[in-house]
Amino acid sequence: MTASAYRFLPDDSVAPMSMPRQQTVLLDPAGREQATVLEVMEGVCRVYCPCEETEGMTLAFLQSGDRLRTDRLCSDGACVEALTALKFRRDAVSADELGMDAVNEWTLQLLRVRHLGQAEQRLHALLVLLVNRLGMRRSDCFQLPFRLTHERFGELIGATRVTTTRLLSKWRQSDLVEMSSIDLTTRLSPALVESSPLTF
Structure with a gap:
């Protein structure tokens, strides 16, 4: 995807912004003189790298x-894709936000x-992992x-x-997973969740 396909998010602090499901904004890396924080106020989003080399690699x-x-993101910036209706804002980094952040934690879990x-x-x-964190x-x-595409699942699991x-x-045939096309949700049976190969 070319940079012109993205909506750019300004670097300065802005009032809360709203995005509909499936819209994407590019966090421009050009103005990084001051560290900023993106805070999600409502909804769920995917953060990914826009580099051609990584083909939209999911970060968090x-x-x-x-x-x-x-x-702390990719030198080409990062993209925020709204998986549900999304409301967020951008603000300056506070002194207590110097340790591990959401991308580091998600990267660790995705590597596991x-x-x-x-x-x-x-x-x-x-x-x-997704249902424990976001469900x-x-x-x-x-x-x-939300629902992810089969292609996105493939990217995430290699x-x-x-x-x-x-x-x-x-x-789906075993009634362990249901992906609704009506309300765009994903449902997992308790049996599938309880038999996870990893604990989160």
Whole structure:
């Protein structure tokens, strides 16, 4: 994707901004004289690297209350993709935000997932990681408030889209996963969540 395909987010502090689902903004790396923080106020988003070499590599997922230091990201900046309706703001870094941030923590967890030997284990662990961090418990399932494409799942677990589709189809047929096209959510059965190959 070329830089012209993105909406740019200004570097100075701005009033809260709203974005509809599936819109993306580019955090421009050009004005990094002062460290800033992106704070998610409502919704869920994916932060990824816009570099051609990394092909949109996912760095983190953020939800309401998460703060991300924008000066520690890729030299080409970073993109924020709204997975749900999103409201966020940009502010100066406070003195207490000098340690580990959301990208570091997510990167660690995604590396743990990628380290598992089989694609099925990696996809299973990824779904549980996402639902534990970004989802909610319902009476009969765990639910993510968004859906990811099979291609995105493949990118996150180091597998092809075909492999991801095959695994998700198998779990759908076993009533372990449901991906609603009506409300664009993903539901996981308690059995799938409780049998995760990793604990988060």
